[in-house]
Amino acid sequence: MAIYKIxxxxxxxAFEAGGRFEGSADDLRDGFIHLSTGEQLEGSISRHFSGERGLVIAEIRAGDDPALxxxxxxxxxxxxHLYRPLLLADVASREVRS
Structure with missing residues (x-):
């Protein structure tokens, strides 16, 4: 199953430059990195990113990671929910939405 980070x-x-993502303000507040399945993705965008442009949707390889x-x-x-920093190596692909 594919999972995504918005x-x-x-x-x-910053993630691309540093190779590591500790999380957004919301992630840091909640103590984990918020991810979505393909079925949840559009709802998450509507609810938390409405009207924002230039979003990057990254497909994440997490598999059997015990931190997931x-x-x-x-x-x-x-x-x-991912309970560790996200690494650039975890990204399978990305899509930019303008």
Whole structure:
């Protein structure tokens, strides 16, 4: 199953330059990196990034990573949460949405 991280343009630029992403302000507040499945992606964009331009959608390779946990969130759905920094090597592909 594919999972995704939504980045603002500045977050992505810093991630690309440093090779490591500790998390957005929301991620840092909650103690994990928020991810979405393909089915959850558009809802997450609508809810948390409405009207923002230049988003980068990164497909993440997480597989059997013990730092990846599926936890109940919005509407009782299970969302993937990553309890470690995201590394550039974790990114399988990316898409820029303007």
């Amino acid at each position: 980045f603002r343009a500045g977050e992505w630029a 946990r599926w936890e109940e969130s919005r509407g009782g759905a299970l969302f993937p």
